[in-house]
Amino acid sequence: MDLLVNGNTAYAYSGGKPFDAALPCVVFIHGALHDHSVWTLLARWCAHHGRGVLAVDLPGHGRSAGAPLASVEASSDWVLALLDSAGVQQAALVGHSMGSLIALETAARAPQRVTRLVMVGTAYPMKVSDALLATARDAPLKAIDMVNVLSHSTHAAKPSHPGPGSWLHGSNRALMRRVQAGQSAVNLFHHDFSVCDAYAGGLQAAARVTCPTTFILGERDQMTQPRHSAELARLLKAQVHMVAAGHALMTEAPDAVLAALRVALAAGSAQAA
Numbered sequence: 001m002d003l004l005v006n007g008n009t010a011y012a013y014s015g016g017k018p019f020d021a022a023l024p025c026v027v028f029i030h031g032a033l034h035d036h037s038v039w040t041l042l043a044r045w046c047a048h049h050g051r052g053v054l055a056v057d058l059p060g061h062g063r064s065a066g067a068p069l070a071s072v073e074a075s076s077d078w079v080l081a082l083l084d085s086a087g088v089q090q091a092a093l094v095g096h097s098m099g100s101l102i103a104l105e106t107a108a109r110a111p112q113r114v115t116r117l118v119m120v121g122t123a124y125p126m127k128v129s130d131a132l133l134a135t136a137r138d139a140p141l142k143a144i145d146m147v148n149v150l151s152h153s154t155h156a157a158k159p160s161h162p163g164p165g166s167w168l169h170g171s172n173r174a175l176m177r178r179v180q181a182g183q184s185a186v187n188l189f190h191h192d193f194s195v196c197d198a199y200a201g202g203l204q205a206a207a208r209v210t211c212p213t214t215f216i217l218g219e220r221d222q223m224t225q226p227r228h229s230a231e232l233a234r235l236l237k238a239q240v241h242m243v244a245a246g247h248a249l250m251t252e253a254p255d256a257v258l259a260a261l262r263v264a265l266a267a268g269s270a271q272a273a
Helices: 034-047 070-084 100-108 129-139 140-151 167-182 188-198 201-209 226-236 252-271
Strands: 002-005 008-013 025-029 054-055 091-096 114-120 213-218 239-243
Touching: 002 070, 008 034, 008 070, 025 034, 025 070, 025 100, 034 054, 034 091, 034 252, 070 100, 070 188, 091 100, 100 114, 100 188, 100 201, 100 239, 114 252, 129 188, 129 213, 140 167, 140 188, 167 188, 201 226, 213 226, 213 252, 226 239, 239 252
Parallel strands: 025 054, 025 091, 091 114, 114 213, 213 239
Antiparallel strands: 002 008, 008 054
């Protein structure tokens, strides 16, 4: 579905069901150089089990118009504006990697509007090495290949989501190349990495979050190593679910991630009730 946010068209996948703002809402926020499609399995499950779903394309990514936003904070403001446009008063936020920082900041800025915070493949600070930033700036296609290797926990992951026989490395590489090619005015990969690297408000944001929080982490994640999330998890009093996967855990371990998300959303609903 298309929404008008800050004067630009914003796309949100509704999980195969017409969006109903009266249902409990879940907003899915993708990571660097990704789009809404990384959430297909989770979004469809939620939409077919009584929830309204908005799996967004951030500005400048996928089908959403407008320039890429300059910071995690600006992206948080955009998410809140998207909720306004969709007629949603409260929502659970689920973010992966860069999207997890955006979800965190949003939950801190508008705690009365966020019922549950789920941070997938997260870490704080989410620093990017100088070498990888430089490669993303100077040779983004090479950086995509590097990150694609680092994001998967094996050289030949078992074919899995979105269907039997899917090549996980190849599909993720193709997605990142497509999202990168969709931005002619900006080197989107370097931009997204820089946004992650620059975010410095995580601990302050955590102190303002009031909703139940869950971390879903890949045991073999080389991009956002689980040990780098420990302090943030402690401050948020987060429930932590570890799954046998790397950074691309939604495709490497789809069933385990879905099971953890179901627990997170059920716990949030129970506490809210």
